[in-house]
Amino acid sequence: MQYFRNSIAFIICPLLLVAYAAPLLVPRGLLGTTWIEASISSDVFLNKPEDKEAFSTTLTGVKLGQRLTPRGKYNAGLYLLSGTYKGHPEGSLVLKVMKSTSKAALGEVKALHQVGDLVASGMLRDILVARNPVPVIIMLKKFGHVLSTTKAYQDANVAIRERMRAESNTIKCERVASLAITQHILHL
Known part of the structure; x- marks a missing residue:
C-alpha cells in the first residue's frame, strides 16, 4: 500500500508542477502579457514620446483650495482646486504636487490618463506651493469617505x-x- 501511495505521488506531483508552472516556462510576451513585467515607471510602459512630455507645459488658471495632506513620501502635497477648471466644478478636482519629473511621476500621469482620471499635468508657478515652478498632476477627485x-x-x-x-x-x-x-x- 505504501508503494502504491508513493507511486501515485511520484506521478501526480510532476503533473501538478507542469500544470501550475507551465506558464512560467513560456515567455510572457508569447502569452500577450509583457505589460506584467513593466511597472508604470519603466520604459516599456513609457513607450511613446508624448509620455515623457507630461510636464512640458506651464499650467494657468489653477486656483489652489484646501490642502488635503501634508507633504507625502512620494509627493509634496495634495490640494483641492478652488473654482472651476477646464469645465470641472469646484471640489471635483485634486492637484498633486510632485517632488520631481521622474519616470515614476511620468508613469503616474500616463496611468491616470489611461483610466480617464487625468485632467491636466504640467508645471505650476504658485507661491503657496513653492518659489519655483513645480510639476503637478490635476486629477478627478474620487468621492467617498474613509x-x-x-x-x-x-x-x-x-x-x-x-x-x-x-x-x-x-x-x-x-x-x-x-x-x-x-x-x-x-x-x-
Missing part, C-alpha cells in the same frame, strides 16, 4: 468592524485587479 470615519463603522462592535474592513479590502482589491487587467497597468 471607512473609519463613518457612523456605521463607529457604532459597530469589534467583530462587525473587522468584517467591514475585510469586505472593504476585498472590494478594493477586486477593483485594483480589474483595472490592472483591463488597462494593463501595474505598479509594484
